[in-house]
Amino acid sequence: MITTTIQNYVDWLAQFGETAERGVTRLLYTPAWQEAQQALQQRMKELQLTVNMDAVGNVFARSEGTVYPEEVILTGSHIDTVINGGKLDGAYGVLASLLAVSELKRQYGAPKRTLEVVSLCEEEGSRFPLTFWGSRSITGQYKLAQMQNITDADDVSLASARQACGVTGGQDAQRKDIVRFVELHIEQGQVLEQEQKEIGVVSYIVGQRRYTISIGGQSNHAGTTPMHYRKDALVIAAQCISLCADAANEVGDGFVATTGQITAFPNVPNVIANDVKFTLDVRHYDEATIAMFCEKIFFNMEQLAKNVGATIIFEQWLEVAPVAMDKQVNDQLKLYLQQQHIPYKEMLSGAGHDAQVFGEHVPTTLIFVPSKDGISHSPQEYSTPEHLQRGVEVLTHILYELAYKE
Structure with missing residues (x-):
């Protein structure tokens, strides 16, 4: 049976890499990481999406466009965590995107532009001395040839770790068909909670x-x-x-x-x-x-x-460098939030995200939901089910506007 609520999805994925402190440790190319990516692929297939994994381990679920199939709107976040981190950082964005895209397909059929969910293989830099291995590989900043010279604290190379967990392929993961990126993320700060806002519309990543x-x-x-x-x-x-x-x-x-x-x-x-x-x-x-x-x-x-x-x-x-998010979509998003009477704040992101990497190449949107007490990278990381669901609703709306309308 396919889980249909975001909170259930979050709890389901957190079992892969769960720690004794009820946190999550899911480092790049480890067994917990591999199990999580495999479980996600199975869930994506159950939702009738086309699934594939690229040469660095990014997992994609595709809803093919009927009018502009070559124009891909990518949405998602990262699957890896810090050591003993929370269950929401990164994972929430992946799961929310999966729910949004599958719900849009169920309600409206195939989109005009291709919608693709991505579970990015790495963002945190918790195992190897690099960050954004997933998104920087897609944008062409990282190449497979660099893997041999990168090792973890146990002197395991990135290349051998990749091979050991079954990620293969000799072609670089760079994509040229992505025209836009949308990421939903927990705030990892306390601004939205303190100001009693439900959604953060990010104007710049610092x-x-x-x-x-x-x-x-x-x-x-x-x-x-x-x-x-x-x-x-x-x-x-x-x-x-x-x-x-x-x-x-x-x-x-x-x-x-x-x-x-x-x-x-x-x-x-x-x-x-x-x-x-x-x-x-x-x-x-x-x-x-x-x-x-x-x-x-x-x-x-x-x-x-x-x-x-x-x-x-x-x-x-x-x-x-600072990266500006797409103003046109932000304006559409703010208008929608006003019409729906959803309290929001236009704000900066003081933390780096995959949206910062994609934002250097394509128009990009980053949306926040509140974090309880601003805590993140910790087992105490928490956002209410209501706030998580609100984020999914807002993400679903903006993906509909981008992919289903002319």
Whole structure:
């Protein structure tokens, strides 16, 4: 018997990779991942959709278009999780898309444009040191030839892990027929819940820059070195971190700056630190604002270090450009929500999603539903059945507009 409610679908898929803490661990190319993708393929076939898997393990369920079959509207999300994550992140978008497309086919028959549900093989980067392996393979940014040089913590290569779980094929997974991507996702934040909105219409997925900042001071005795003689790398780091937080607050407009990791050497209670490294994660929807912030803040950090004779080095290791979502569809979506009296908010996404990858290539739409207490990547991740169902209804409407109308 085919399950017909989104909550039942979510609970059903969560059994593949369920942990003792009632979370989900479903890493790329592991047995739990393989079982989940196989179960999804079987469910897709039961819903009378055409099913296939590409060379990296992305699974597709197709409802062929009758007028413009070569124009594919792709909808879905990712199947993988973080370690001991929640049951909704990624999986909800896959299952909601499957419900929406199958319901549209049941009610209205074949669409004019091809509708295709995708269960993307990987987004999180939880096993291998790469992210968006599924969507970046489809868009042509990743190639199969790169697999041999990528290994996990146990020195298992991406290529051998792929082969071990039965994913085959020598052709790259790049697609040229996709004209639009639509993703439904939990918010993973608390804005919608706090503002009592049922739907988030995402206007931009923010850009990101990440740095490691290294400060070189001078170790010395904690008791015999006067304060004004010190080159204390940890004090300078603390001043720099505080400077970042204050400057980010001044920018406002959704700008965020975070230090999430810090190490000090020699890390001894009675010794002044001579080497400190900390990370800086900067995010905003406007690339010029990010660039101006970094230029100004790094200049001020250099002055702090120079004042006490310390050194400071900035090493950038991530840069992701902001991506705008499709304004035309967003306007249609907002009009529909107003007509249906559904409380919504136009908002930014502070987290990266597969929509960010597709949005660099085709018009893309990203829709959020509320997350309880903003918790995600955790077994406590939760959205109410009512909010999950509302998301499915909104997704179904927008897919109908895109695929069934001229």
